[in-house]
Amino acid sequence: MSLFRKEAVNNQHDKLWGEVSISQPISYKIFTWLLISMVVLSVTYLFLSDYHKKQRVRGFLLPTEGVIKTYAPGNAYVSELLVEEGQVVEQGQPMFKLEYRHSTNSGSDLNNLLSNELNNQLYIISKKKTRLQDVYKNRELEISRKVIGIDAQINLIKLQIRQATARKDIARKRLENYISMKNKGYLSLDETENKKDLLLILEQEIVTLDARQTQLNLDKQSLELKLSLLPLELENDLQSLALDESITRARMTELEGKQHVIVRAFKAGRVAALGVTEGQLLKPQQYMASLLPEDTELYAELLVPTRAFGFVVEGQTTRIKLEAFPYQKFGMMEAQIFETAESVLIANEVSLPLPLNEPVYRVKAALSRQTVDAYGKEIRLQAGMLLEADILVDKRSLAEWLLEPLLSLKS
Secondary structure, eight states: OOSSOHHHHHHHTOOOSSOOOOOOOHHHHHHHHHHHHHHHHHHHHHHHSEEEEEEEEEEEEEETTOOEEEEOSSSEEEEEEOOOTTOEEOTTOEEEEEEOOOBOTTOOBHHHHHHHHHHHHHHHHHHHHHHHHHHHHHHHHHHHHHHHHHHHHHHHHHHHHHHHHHHHHHHHHHHHHHHHHHHHTSSOHHHHHHHHHHHHHHHHHHHHHHHHHHHHHHHHHHHHHHHHHHHHHHHHHHHHHHHHHHHHHHHHHHHHTTTEEEEEOSSSEEEEEEOOOTTOEEOTTOEEEEEEETTOOEEEEEEEEGGGOTTOOTTOEEEEEETTSOHHHHOOEEEEEEEEEEEEEOTTTSOOSSOOSSOEEEEEEEESOSEEEETTEEEEOOTTOEEEEEEEEEEEEHHHHHTHHHHHHHO
């Protein structure tokens, strides 16, 4: 039984005409879709975009075949320059004309004094050659005599061994007879033991003779080895004297040039730099010029600190900034790493164009081009130019970079 009338209850089931809906402005929908799109794009960007950590390193340019440097042969004046920077020269082509001007305090010509001294050295070397051959002949004769003497001793010992062996056989047979007679009661134990001692003495004598023969054979082999090496030792000593003679004759040839000497190109190439001027007085081993071989290319020698070397791999691309050509005006140059060093370089361990403040690794990178476009001209790069390069030392997504603190805590 209900508290309400049936008509009232039925009335509650009646609905309004149609469905009720809440109308939203179109701008709300657009904003919602834009917000969702931005969130999706942001998340996609975080996971697909990479964060690159770079290490700036310094370096310099070097030729692939090395730089041929020319040095002064002695104290001399540069009387004439026969080449210019950038000039291509052939092998043996004259590059410098030098003039010697030496005299002693007494006014004597130093070249004549040196020539006499060198002639005296050649005479001494010739005498040494003659004496050296005589010494080796005497040594060969002495060793041969020792070998003959050892052969005689070996033959004598062989004879002694044969005799001792025969005596041992006789002693063994007698011992066997003594043992048989002792067993029959005809001989005493002492007489049998005496024969045993005699047999042992003979066996020990044979062992001693064998050892002596072995030692003599070793001595003979050692002497024969020395004898076989004598020609080689003689040849080495003669070569050493020949080298001394060659050096002395080379110095004489230099002196025979009197006052003028022509310095020639060691190899065909291009003159990269000149370090002297006409009329300049040179010191021995003073730098004169640098020559780049033909068809050689420059590469970048990068000095990478040990802390940044872990992610450097062959084939990696880097961007180079040449100090001689500011990158703000002339741009940067791409290079590809083709070789990495396995040993570390420490300051003062090697001579480099750049100072080292920390241990570094040498990394070689091939340049994308050998020239720079400057003011409408193609300027060729020069060996020794200093540079900077950006080395990629870490690569990860932006999401990994943002979540790094949380990942570190989890680890």
